[in-house]
Amino acid sequence: MRTIRPLLAAVVAALAFASALLFSAVPASAHDVAESTTPANGASVAEVPASVSITFNNRPLAIGSGVTVTAGGENWADGPVEIIDNQAVQKLREGAPAGEFTVVWRVVSSDSHPIEGTFTFTAAAASSTTASGTAGASPAASASVPTAGTAAPGTASNNEPAAEASQPFPWSIVGLAVVAVGLVIYLAVTARRKLAASNDSDADTSAE
Numbered sequence: 001m002r003t004i005r006p007l008l009a010a011v012v013a014a015l016a017f018a019s020a021l022l023f024s025a026v027p028a029s030a031h032d033v034a035e036s037t038t039p040a041n042g043a044s045v046a047e048v049p050a051s052v053s054i055t056f057n058n059r060p061l062a063i064g065s066g067v068t069v070t071a072g073g074e075n076w077a078d079g080p081v082e083i084i085d086n087q088a089v090q091k092l093r094e095g096a097p098a099g100e101f102t103v104v105w106r107v108v109s110s111d112s113h114p115i116e117g118t119f120t121f122t123a124a125a126a127s128s129t130t131a132s133g134t135a136g137a138s139p140a141a142s143a144s145v146p147t148a149g150t151a152a153p154g155t156a157s158n159n160e161p162a163a164e165a166s167q168p169f170p171w172s173i174v175g176l177a178v179v180a181v182g183l184v185i186y187l188a189v190t191a192r193r194k195l196a197a198s199n200d201s202d203a204d205t206s207a208e
Contacts, residue, residue, distance in 0.1 A: 032058045032109035034117055041119035048076075048096040048127035052103055053089040054117075060088060060107040064114065071101045081107075096127045 036055045039045050052069055065081040067090035078093040088107050101123065106116040 031111060031113060032056050032060065032115060034105075034115070037103070037119050039121040042121065044122045044124065046123075047125040048092065048098070048101070048123040050127070051089055051091045052101075052121075053087045054105050054107075056086050056088070056107070056109070058110040059083065059086045060109055061112070064108040065106065067103065067105045069096075069101055069103050071099050072097055076101075092127065094127055096123075098123050098126050 033056065034054050035057055038053045038055075039049060052067070054067075060083060062083045065083065065088055067077055067081050067088065068075045069077045069090060069092055076092045076096040078091045082089040082091075088105065090103075090105075099122065100120060102118065102120050104116075104118050106114060109115050
């Protein structure tokens with residue numbers, strides 16, 4: 001019986017290791033993040049841009065996106081969010097005043113998890129009445145931004161088909177999990193054989 005206990009402990013430890021790999025490491029490796037914004041977070045621009053955008057490391061899903069662009073207590077976002085490649089682009093209405101703008105965004109990443117964040121910028125002049133909204137229209141350079149913030153008050157969607165996740169499949173993790181499961185099976189079989197041998201030895205001793 002003393003021989004069996006260490007083997008059972010090893011089986012439990014290997015099983016816990018395999019479970020940690022399968023249920024913790026794989027999902028954590030798939031989350032997307034925001035890499036930059038236009039205008040950059042905290043930037044000062046000459047005038048209110050025709051649109052703002054957030055760039056991600058993967059293409060977000062088209063459903064469930066929402067962006068508000070607030071200045072003077074009013075939301076200047078115009079229409080739904082557009083997903084263009086790996087960017088979420090939000091056009092602004094004409095007539096937005098000069099001043100500080102707060103952008104609150106929320107998208108569904110390529111692994112179906114919602115992510116959100118905020119950034120700010122300041123415009124020295126009001127928007128031009130002849131401006132046409134295009135992605136990256138602002139002259140401000142992009143910069144890294146945080147990926148956590150207050151959830152957007154509303155969401156918008158478009159009819160663009162959702163993109164497939166571009167994260168590579170973690171084969172190395174799967175390989176480690178297979179090895180761990182194999183170790184569990186080996187230890188279980190070994191423990192069972194030793195237990196059977198121990199029982200046979202006890203039976204022979206009793207027979208004598």
